Amino acid sequence: MKAIGVVVEYNPFHNGHLYHLRESVKKSNADIVIAVMSGYFLQRGEPALVPKWERTKMALQGGVDLVVELPYAFATQKAETFANGAVSILDALHCSYLCFGSETGDIAPFLHTNEFLQKESEQYEEYIKHFMQTGVNYPTALSLAYQKISNRKDTLDLSQPNNILGFHYVKAISKLNSNMIPLTIKRYKAGYHDKDFASTSIASATSIRNSLFDQNADISSYVPNDTYTILEKYKEQYGVFHQWENYFSFLKYSLLTMKEEELKSIYEVEEGLENRVLKLIIDSHCFQDFMEQLKTKRYTWTRLQRLCMHILTRTSKQEMNLINQHETSPYIRLLGMSERGQEYLRSIKKNLKLPIISKVSGFHHPLFEIDLRAAATYFMIFPEPLRSRLLKTEYTTPPIRMSY
Numbered sequence: 001m002k003a004i005g006v007v008v009e010y011n012p013f014h015n016g017h018l019y020h021l022r023e024s025v026k027k028s029n030a031d032i033v034i035a036v037m038s039g040y041f042l043q044r045g046e047p048a049l050v051p052k053w054e055r056t057k058m059a060l061q062g063g064v065d066l067v068v069e070l071p072y073a074f075a076t077q078k079a080e081t082f083a084n085g086a087v088s089i090l091d092a093l094h095c096s097y098l099c100f101g102s103e104t105g106d107i108a109p110f111l112h113t114n115e116f117l118q119k120e121s122e123q124y125e126e127y128i129k130h131f132m133q134t135g136v137n138y139p140t141a142l143s144l145a146y147q148k149i150s151n152r153k154d155t156l157d158l159s160q161p162n163n164i165l166g167f168h169y170v171k172a173i174s175k176l177n178s179n180m181i182p183l184t185i186k187r188y189k190a191g192y193h194d195k196d197f198a199s200t201s202i203a204s205a206t207s208i209r210n211s212l213f214d215q216n217a218d219i220s221s222y223v224p225n226d227t228y229t230i231l232e233k234y235k236e237q238y239g240v241f242h243q244w245e246n247y248f249s250f251l252k253y254s255l256l257t258m259k260e261e262e263l264k265s266i267y268e269v270e271e272g273l274e275n276r277v278l279k280l281i282i283d284s285h286c287f288q289d290f291m292e293q294l295k296t297k298r299y300t301w302t303r304l305q306r307l308c309m310h311i312l313t314r315t316s317k318q319e320m321n322l323i324n325q326h327e328t329s330p331y332i333r334l335l336g337m338s339e340r341g342q343e344y345l346r347s348i349k350k351n352l353k354l355p356i357i358s359k360v361s362g363f364h365h366p367l368f369e370i371d372l373r374a375a376a377t378y379f380m381i382f383p384e385p386l387r388s389r390l391l392k393t394e395y396t397t398p399p400i401r402m403s404y
Helices: 015-028 052-061 079-092 107-119 121-133 138-149 161-176 205-214 225-238 244-256 260-264 273-281 287-294 301-312 317-326 339-351 366-381 386-396
Strands: 003-008 032-038 066-070 097-102 181-186 332-338 400-402
Touching: 003 015, 003 079, 015 032, 015 097, 015 181, 032 052, 032 079, 032 339, 052 066, 052 225, 052 332, 052 400, 066 079, 066 339, 079 161, 097 161, 107 121, 107 161, 107 181, 121 138, 161 181, 244 273, 244 287, 244 301, 244 366, 260 273, 273 287, 273 301, 287 301, 317 366, 332 339, 339 400, 366 386
Parallel strands: 003 032, 003 097, 032 066, 097 181, 332 400
Antiparallel strands: 066 332
8 A cells, every 4th residue: 555644733723724634635545544643732832723623524524544743843843844844754655756835836946956956955054054054044045045046947936835835844854764655635725824814725724713812703614614613612511712822821920930941941942032031921911912013023923932832841952852863754643543553554564663642541652751741731721620531531442443
């Protein structure tokens, strides 16, 4: 059986994701779809709308055969580290293809750009440092450095968010010497950052989330029926969709009771940011207010949200340095599978490059400890005894099995 891999957050799973899955299978003629999915916290430094178990059900009902988790230590990082972790898992699961959405929609520019930047890596890095010294943020420095050294027509527009991620997937495949073949599907209609609904049945995840937080807009036209049912049931049962404002009081408490030295040990707290954070938190009355004051030209909103998330989960530089040692995931956490997915897993089990975790008890790894801490943080917004009951699901929920 040939497997195609996708890297996802499904926050939530919507019609655009369904389109991407179907086109990926069509383009690759694969038998199995494997999704590497972020857990409770996401790449842009936000809590997921609903827990990973609900999003796993959405994925399986949408046509994914195997859902595995991207560990927190990769899922909440810049594009390059995020891609390294995800690609290493798909490679370990013997995927023949990796397919991602992009603004470009053609794989050739990704391949040309990766080859070009490998040859020009030294000059590229020098320009990145140069632009960082001018005070711009890291993604802007990358884009400017690339524009500076490239004048070819067949290279990539690295100012677009999905192109950036896609480039790092291609780069990670090359770096791993993986046999995976990268493919891309052009993003259909809605853009990554679009905040309003499109006139078609495909809308961005951002606009769908904003509408859910609004509590007025109807999203049923933009998500599959199964997704809509799961979201409705979660809101009815728990009264909330997770967002940063739910966690602000915990963030403020953490900062007000944390010494400066302790804050400096937290991952992504760099260049004196601890002083700015500690100064601004005192008078901030909500997360939006805090972020608006904290934001500068040098640091993107996303980077600062990730910093806040690491403060909340007490993720230290020392812990995250484990990633820098090998840049690949040390384990695979299994979240769910279809019957086909289960059959595929049986067929490759003897040749797996990484341990598969289906039961939490008995498995130990420093990066896995961060995953468990992230789960505890995610459910902290609920009162007891509900909080403890939901946290227990992280330890007791077996991989979800879906029959067709």
